[in-house]
Amino acid sequence: MAIIKQAARQNLGQLIGANNPVVTVPDDSQRQYSWTKKEVDVYWDDIEKFKEGKDSGKESASEYFIGPVVTITAEKVSGRALLDGQQRLTTSTILLAVIRDILWQTNAPEAKLSANNIQRDYIARKSGRKDPMEYFLVLSLFDRDFFRDYIQKWSEITGECARMEAATRPSHNLIKDAYANLYAKVKARLQFFADDEDRLDYLDALRECLIYGLVFVEIQTPTSSDANEVFETINSRGKDLSTVDLVRNFLMEKSRGDDEKERVNNAWRSLLDDFDRREDIEKFLRHFWVSKHGDVKSHSLYITIRRDLTAHFDRRPQTYGVGAFSAELEKAAARYAELISQNTGNSEFDASLSEIKALSADALYPLLLSASEGAAYDDMQGLIDAAISYYVRWTVVGTRESTLLEENLFGVAKELSRGGPLSGAVKRVVGWIPDDEAFFTGFREASIPKQAQSRYLLAKIEKSLRDDAGIHEEVVLGSGKVHVENIYPLNPEAGYRLEDHDAWVNRLGNLTLLTGRRNATVSSRPFPEKDHVYGASALLVSSRTQVDSLWDGGTSKWRTDGIVERQERLARIALNVWPSKLGE
Known part of the structure; x- marks a missing residue:
C-alpha cells in the first residue's frame, strides 16, 4: 500500500x-x-x-x-x-x-x-x-x-x-x-x-x-x-500513460544502483532515436515481448511484463536483471527499426518488407524480429516469402480468422528466440499456407474494400504481368502517381447502377490501377467514355486483363459476368504470385 x-x-x-x-x-x-x-x-x-x-x-x-x-x-x-x-x-x-x-x-x-x-x-x-x-x-x-x-x-x-x-x-x-x-x-x-x-x-x-x-x-x-504505485493506479483507469512509460518506471524502480539506471536511460535514448513516431515505440515493445514469450494483448502487456520480470529480478542469486533486459531491448529496437523502415541493406528483403507495410501485416514483425537475432537478412528471404504468402492467402483473400494466424506466427517466433532452427520455422509457416484450390476459390470471389490492400494485390499482379512480358520498369506505389480505379464506378450515373451495387463495386475483378491523379467525374461515367484510358494505360493490369469485358456494348449495360470472368483471370495469375509450395 x-x-x-x-x-x-x-x-x-x-x-x-x-x-x-x-x-x-x-x-x-x-x-x-x-x-x-x-x-x-x-x-x-x-x-x-x-x-x-x-x-x-x-x-x-x-x-x-x-x-x-x-x-x-x-x-x-x-x-x-x-x-x-x-x-x-x-x-x-x-x-x-x-x-x-x-x-x-x-x-x-x-x-x-x-x-x-x-x-x-x-x-x-x-x-x-x-x-x-x-x-x-x-x-x-x-x-x-x-x-x-x-x-x-x-x-x-x-x-x-x-x-x-x-x-x-x-x-x-x-x-x-x-x-x-x-x-x-x-x-x-x-x-x-x-x-x-x-x-x-x-x-x-x-x-x-x-x-x-x-x-x-x-x-x-x-x-x-510510493509515487510509482499511485502513478500506476491513476493511469490504470485512464489513458494518460502508455505501456512504454510504465515499463520504464518499473525498470527504474527495480534497478540496483546508478549503473543499471543509466543502462535503462541509454536503452530509452535508443528507442527515442530509432523511431520517428511514439506509436512505433509502443508497437515495438509489444512485438519484442511477443517475439520471446508468445501472444499477449496490448491491454495486458504491462501487467504481464511486470509480473514476469519481477519473478526474474527478485531471484536470489539474480541471474537476469534490469541491465540484461535493457541491453536486449536496445539491440532488438535497432533491428526492429530496420524492419519497419525497410532499411536492412538487402534490396530484395527490403522490397518484401515494403509489402508487409503496404498490407499493414504487423503480425509478421515478431517472427522477423526473432529470426533477425540469430540470422542474417540474406538468409531470411525464404521465411518472409512464406509469411507473406500465408498472410495474403489466409487473411487478405481468405478473410479467415486472424487470431489463429497470429497464434501460429507468434509461437514460431518464440521458438526461434529460444534457439530453434530457421529452416524449421520456414517449414512450419509453409505448412500453414492455404492450398491452391482454397486460394483460387477465395480470390475468384474476393471483395477488397481497403484500398491499401487492393493496391498491393493489383501491383503484385502488375509486376507478374511485366515479368512475363519482359518489361523491367518498376511500378512505384505510395507516390501518389498510381491509384486504384473502380471500373464499374463507386458512384455510377443515373440509369447505370447495378441492382446489387455493393456486392460488385469492390470485387477484385472490378478493380484496376491507373497512373496520374484520380478524376472522380470521369471515373463515374459509362464505360465507353473512359475505355480509351484503360486501353492506352502503360499498366498491363489495365490494358491486358480484359477490362472491356465488364461492358456490354449492345445493351449499354455493365456486365457482372465480366467482373467474374476478369477476376478468374486475375486469380490464375495470383496462384504464382503468392505460391503455396515455397522452397520446393
Whole structure:
C-alpha cells in the first residue's frame, strides 16, 4: 500500500512559479512530451470554455479542475519530483509562453512589463545578473535542453528565445507544434477585438485563468516506490500513460544502483532515436515481448511484463536483471527499426518488407524480429516469402480468422528466440499456407474494400504481368502517381447502377490501377467514355486483363459476368504470385 503524505488542492500558480519549490521531471521515472494536436486542441477548448464561464460571473465556473499530479516530496520541501502531470504542466507553461510572447509583440510598455512578469514569476528567472537561470519546470533529460531553448530561456531585451537547439526527437517537434498551435489560437481570438486595450485585457484575463483558475490535486508521496504505485493506479483507469512509460518506471524502480539506471536511460535514448513516431515505440515493445514469450494483448502487456520480470529480478542469486533486459531491448529496437523502415541493406528483403507495410501485416514483425537475432537478412528471404504468402492467402483473400494466424506466427517466433532452427520455422509457416484450390476459390470471389490492400494485390499482379512480358520498369506505389480505379464506378450515373451495387463495386475483378491523379467525374461515367484510358494505360493490369469485358456494348449495360470472368483471370495469375509450395 502506497504512503501518501497529503493530497492538497493547488492552482497552477502554486505548482510552478518563483515562490514555489521547483518541479522537476526525474530522469529515472518519466516520459518525454507526447501531446499531439488532438490533446492540445482539447486542452485549449477546455480553457476557452472555462474562461467564458468565468467571465460570465458564474460561481460554478470560478475554477477548472484539470486532474491530479503525483510528486515525490521530501520532509523539507525544497523541490518536487513530478511523477504524473507532466503533459498538463508542460502545455500550461507553453501557453504562458505564448501569452508572454504576444504581449511583448504589442510594443506597449505596459504589455512588455506584463510579459516580463510572466517570465519571471512562472517560467524562469535570474536572481542576480551573474546568477544561473532558475527554471520553475525542469523536464527530463530527453526534452530538458530543447524545452529550455525553445520556451523558457527568454530574453527580456529582445523578447525572444534563442531557439538554437535543433529538434532531434519526436517529442521536440511536438513541443514546437504545441507552441505554434496555441500561438495561432490566441492570435485568432485577438482578431475579435477592435483595439489594443481590449486585446491586452483578454490576454491578462487568460493569464489569470491559467494561474489562478487551473486547479490540480497534488498527491505528495515520500518515496519513488510510493509515487510509482499511485502513478500506476491513476493511469490504470485512464489513458494518460502508455505501456512504454510504465515499463520504464518499473525498470527504474527495480534497478540496483546508478549503473543499471543509466543502462535503462541509454536503452530509452535508443528507442527515442530509432523511431520517428511514439506509436512505433509502443508497437515495438509489444512485438519484442511477443517475439520471446508468445501472444499477449496490448491491454495486458504491462501487467504481464511486470509480473514476469519481477519473478526474474527478485531471484536470489539474480541471474537476469534490469541491465540484461535493457541491453536486449536496445539491440532488438535497432533491428526492429530496420524492419519497419525497410532499411536492412538487402534490396530484395527490403522490397518484401515494403509489402508487409503496404498490407499493414504487423503480425509478421515478431517472427522477423526473432529470426533477425540469430540470422542474417540474406538468409531470411525464404521465411518472409512464406509469411507473406500465408498472410495474403489466409487473411487478405481468405478473410479467415486472424487470431489463429497470429497464434501460429507468434509461437514460431518464440521458438526461434529460444534457439530453434530457421529452416524449421520456414517449414512450419509453409505448412500453414492455404492450398491452391482454397486460394483460387477465395480470390475468384474476393471483395477488397481497403484500398491499401487492393493496391498491393493489383501491383503484385502488375509486376507478374511485366515479368512475363519482359518489361523491367518498376511500378512505384505510395507516390501518389498510381491509384486504384473502380471500373464499374463507386458512384455510377443515373440509369447505370447495378441492382446489387455493393456486392460488385469492390470485387477484385472490378478493380484496376491507373497512373496520374484520380478524376472522380470521369471515373463515374459509362464505360465507353473512359475505355480509351484503360486501353492506352502503360499498366498491363489495365490494358491486358480484359477490362472491356465488364461492358456490354449492345445493351449499354455493365456486365457482372465480366467482373467474374476478369477476376478468374486475375486469380490464375495470383496462384504464382503468392505460391503455396515455397522452397520446393
